[in-house]
Amino acid sequence: MRPVQASASLRDVTVVFDDRPVLRDVTIDFAPGLTLIRGPNGAGKTTLLRAIAGLVPLARGARAIAADPLFIGQRTMLLRALSARENLTFYRRFRGLSADGVEAALAAWGISARDRDRPVEQLSAGERRRASLARIRTEPLAIMLLDEPFTELDDAASSELRTAIGAARDEGRTVIVATHAHPELDALAGATVGLREGRVIVE
Amino acid sequence: MIETTFWRGSVPRVRPLLGIVAAASFVVASYMALVWAPTDAVQGDVYRILYVHVPLAWLAYLAFVIVFLASIGWLWTKRPVFDAIAVASAEIGVLFTGLFLVAGSIWAKPTWGVWWTWEPRLVTTAIMFVMYVGYLLLRSLSPDFSRRATRAAIFGIVAVIDVPIVHLSVLWANSLHQLPTVLRASGSPALDSAMLLTLMVSLAAYTLIYVYFMSARISLELARQERSWATT
Amino acid sequence: MTGLGRIGLVAVRELRAERREPDGIVAAVTFIAVLVLLESLVVGPVVARDADIAPALFWIALAFATILATMRSFDRELEDDALEGLVALPGGRDALFGGKVVAIAVVLAIVALVGGLLSLVLLDLPLALPLHLVVVVVLGVVALPPVVVVDVVLALRLRARAALVPILALPVLVPQLVAASRGASAAIAGDAVGALSWAGLLFAFAVVYGVIGLTIVPAAIE
Numbered sequence: 001m002r003p004v005q006a007s008a009s010l011r012d013v014t015v016v017f018d019d020r021p022v023l024r025d026v027t028i029d030f031a032p033g034l035t036l037i038r039g040p041n042g043a044g045k046t047t048l049l050r051a052i053a054g055l056v057p058l059a060r061g062a063r064a065i066a067a068d069p070l071f072i073g074q075r076t077m078l079l080r081a082l083s084a085r086e087n088l089t090f091y092r093r094f095r096g097l098s099a100d101g102v103e104a105a106l107a108a109w110g111i112s113a114r115d116r117d118r119p120v121e122q123l124s125a126g127e128r129r130r131a132s133l134a135r136i137r138t139e140p141l142a143i144m145l146l147d148e149p150f151t152e153l154d155d156a157a158s159s160e161l162r163t164a165i166g167a168a169r170d171e172g173r174t175v176i177v178a179t180h181a182h183p184e185l186d187a188l189a190g191a192t193v194g195l196r197e198g199r200v201i202v203e
Numbered sequence: 204m205i206e207t208t209f210w211r212g213s214v215p216r217v218r219p220l221l222g223i224v225a226a227a228s229f230v231v232a233s234y235m236a237l238v239w240a241p242t243d244a245v246q247g248d249v250y251r252i253l254y255v256h257v258p259l260a261w262l263a264y265l266a267f268v269i270v271f272l273a274s275i276g277w278l279w280t281k282r283p284v285f286d287a288i289a290v291a292s293a294e295i296g297v298l299f300t301g302l303f304l305v306a307g308s309i310w311a312k313p314t315w316g317v318w319w320t321w322e323p324r325l326v327t328t329a330i331m332f333v334m335y336v337g338y339l340l341l342r343s344l345s346p347d348f349s350r351r352a353t354r355a356a357i358f359g360i361v362a363v364i365d366v367p368i369v370h371l372s373v374l375w376a377n378s379l380h381q382l383p384t385v386l387r388a389s390g391s392p393a394l395d396s397a398m399l400l401t402l403m404v405s406l407a408a409y410t411l412i413y414v415y416f417m418s419a420r421i422s423l424e425l426a427r428q429e430r431s432w433a434t435t
Numbered sequence: 436m437t438g439l440g441r442i443g444l445v446a447v448r449e450l451r452a453e454r455r456e457p458d459g460i461v462a463a464v465t466f467i468a469v470l471v472l473l474e475s476l477v478v479g480p481v482v483a484r485d486a487d488i489a490p491a492l493f494w495i496a497l498a499f500a501t502i503l504a505t506m507r508s509f510d511r512e513l514e515d516d517a518l519e520g521l522v523a524l525p526g527g528r529d530a531l532f533g534g535k536v537v538a539i540a541v542v543l544a545i546v547a548l549v550g551g552l553l554s555l556v557l558l559d560l561p562l563a564l565p566l567h568l569v570v571v572v573v574l575g576v577v578a579l580p581p582v583v584v585v586d587v588v589l590a591l592r593l594r595a596r597a598a599l600v601p602i603l604a605l606p607v608l609v610p611q612l613v614a615a616s617r618g619a620s621a622a623i624a625g626d627a628v629g630a631l632s633w634a635g636l637l638f639a640f641a642v643v644y645g646v647i648g649l650t651i652v653p654a655a656i657e
Binding site: 331333334337341345354362373 | 582585586589590593594595596599602603606607609610613614617636640643644647651652654655
């Protein structure tokens with residue numbers, strides 16, 4: 001059964017890389033709430049998220065999305081030479097938002113006042129990841145795509161992330177998370193998509 | 204799809220005939236160029252290379268205009284056939300441009316006494332040659348079909364827009380230049396009618412060869428595309 | 436946020452990164468300094484002083500410096516997929532080209548200043564029209580980046596891109612290099628009309644290739 005109002009959807013989407021199909025005839029509707037994308041390495045989880053975000057050309061099929069999404073990739077997407085504050089402010093300003101709230105968001109994710117202004121390069125991998133996840137708060141968009149967001153997080157930060165995902169879900173945002181682990185998220189999820197070799201196996 | 208029936212059905216059926224017509228007209232054109240056309244009063248028999256040189260130049264430019272149009276076609280519609288047309292025309296264009304440069308050198312030696320001269324049209328064509336070698340290199344280094352097609356299309360468009368600008372800048376940079384032989388400022392060609400007829404027949408023959416090569420190369424490329432897409 | 440505003444944001448972000456980690460600018464400045472020295476040594480100080488030779492060598496060196504700085508700028512973007520973060524933003528694809536061109540033109544202006552001063556001093560060039568030369572150099576610095584940014588984007592993530600970019604960019608840059616070299620030698624030799632007409636041409640090239648890039652580059656970025 002398909003949800004009545006989908007905030008994002010893919011129809012018969014095939015994505016080909018280097019002449020190899022990475023996604024094959026994928027049709028999914030994403031409703032508000034949390035959707036988990038599950039699957040082993042190389043199943044096409046990242047490509048699926050990038051297809052929803054409109055970052056890969058579709059060999060076949062169509063994509064529809066209700067609003068511009070926030071996409072946080074497997075890597076931090078922060079420019080290493082700039083500080084966390086500069087990076088997050090840039091993203092906000094680009095979306096036409098003010099620079100307000102960046103400090104607070106970084107503080108909430110445990111980035112100290114000193115570290116907020118150091119080049120991201122000098123932070124630890126975990127700090128960089130947390131700085132990038134602070135975008136969930138600084139760019140509060142209706143649709144959010146997170147690719148393996150738990151990578152490099154310690155237990156405290158992981159639980160922080162679960163709380164943030166839960167809060168976003170409760171606000172009626174559409175949250176799509178690709179992860180091969182973290183079974184505890186299942187309790188929060190409204191839907192789970194299983195991927196294997198580029199095909200949807202369970203929905 | 205229409206394309207499939209066209210390229211799989213009609214084109215292969217017509218191709219042998221096209222090959223025969225192209226070969227026959229090439230024989231006729233060569234006979235006219237080497238035997239039938241009168242000897243030039245000034246240059247003697249050396250001028251006969253004109254019947255190779257001018258058609259090659261025409262095809263070099265035609266091939267790259269086709270690359271340009273096919274590139275726009277790909278960016279606009281994302282139909283793979285346009286990429287096949289672009290790569291076919293670029294490869295054949297590089298071949299003809301290379302032959303044009305060789306023929307130009309051979310002609311330049313007896314007429315001007317040097318193998319190479321910085322004559323603007325020659326320089327422009329040489330730069331165009333390098334651009335399209337770059338175009339083919341870009342293609343060969345891009346493993347992914349759709350990215351390769353898009354990137355190549357963009358370079359194809361930029362390069363074609365660049366060619367006339369290169370030509371003008373080379374013209375302005377050194378003032379020594381001759382006007383093209385067929386299109387003199389006065390409007391009347393400097394060739395006599397028998398020479399002009401020979402030139403026209405040569406142009407037609409070389410164009411037929413281009414069309415023949417294109418049809419073969421496009422079919423090959425479409426077959427390649429199909430094989431790699433068959434895995435999807 | 437308007438399109439121009441977004442281009443400005445990308446340019447400012449780029450220049451901040453360059454100031455923090457000036458490897459692009461250092462590489463380009465060192466490169467042009469080495470080339471000016473080498474050129475004068477190789478062709479001999481008398482020939483190198485020629486009003487036609489010095490500008491030609493300078494602009495070819497600057498073209499390579501543009502390629503170096505642009506490739507460094509995109510390498511930095513690829514380190515943590517920052518480029519993808521930018522492209523995923525609404526209007527990100529469109530702002531990328533303009534922002535990079537503006538930022539690289541600024542970087543290039545610094546490189547040209549250093550390289551130009553070095554050429555003038557080392558070669559003891561007799562300069563007839565300094566102001567005209569400045570106009571030519573400024574417009575030349577604006578005319579080079581659009582083509583180079585397009586070609587770096589086309590070669591993005593490809594193997595052998597360090598070799599590919601110059602092969603793609605230099606033939607397309609012929610008009611810019613001819614105009615900039617001729618304009619500079621005209622300014623050095625004291626031909627005011629010549630210098631300004633070549634400068635006008637450089638401006639036209641900057642506009643033409645800027646428009647082409649803005650129209651076409653977004654399609655190339657994934």
